[in-house]
Amino acid sequence: MNIKVVVVGKIKEKYFTAAIKEYEKRLSRFCKFSLVEVRDEKAPESLSSAEMEQVMEKEGDRILAKVSDREFVFALAIKGKELTSEAFAAQIKDLTTYGHSDLTFIIGGSLGLAPAVLQRADFSLSFGKFTLPHQLMRVVLCEQIYRAFMINSNSPYHK
């Protein structure tokens, strides 16, 4: 199975990079994992709402250029659907059982995801009502994907 995480911008903090590397290593037992970074737009505090929409649209176009039709797409969105780790694991299992071998997760930039990205998504996934920084969101998502594989292999990792 191929798991791709599409994100906006580069990670600056070494501790986030180290955490992602660790999960990449752990996930290599279960899937071909890739992290695709697209360029972010500058988003100073002074932007009008129209300018903010433009930022999200430009970032959205770059995101969608990395997604092909065959991919099953999860958009990470605060207003999406909340799942338990067990339900998420079951969804991954079901998707693979029914022939989806390319799962793609999209994390927005500092302003969030453009409507076009949310429309392309097959599933909008929420990690709760808190706003997480997009860089930390990568780490949390990777851990939950790893946890899902551990749940599906009946590992005691998940308690």
Ligand SMILES: C[S@@+](CC[C@H](N)C(=O)[O-])C[C@H]1O[C@@H](n2cnc3c(N)ncnc32)[C@H](O)[C@@H]1O
């Ligand atoms: C800093 S947040 C963007 C905040 C923006 N106001 C919004 O509502 O999307 C950056 C990205 O991280 C992801 N994210 C942050 N918190 C999340 C949560 N609780 N659930 C799902 N995704 C989240 C989303 O993909 C979001 O686009």
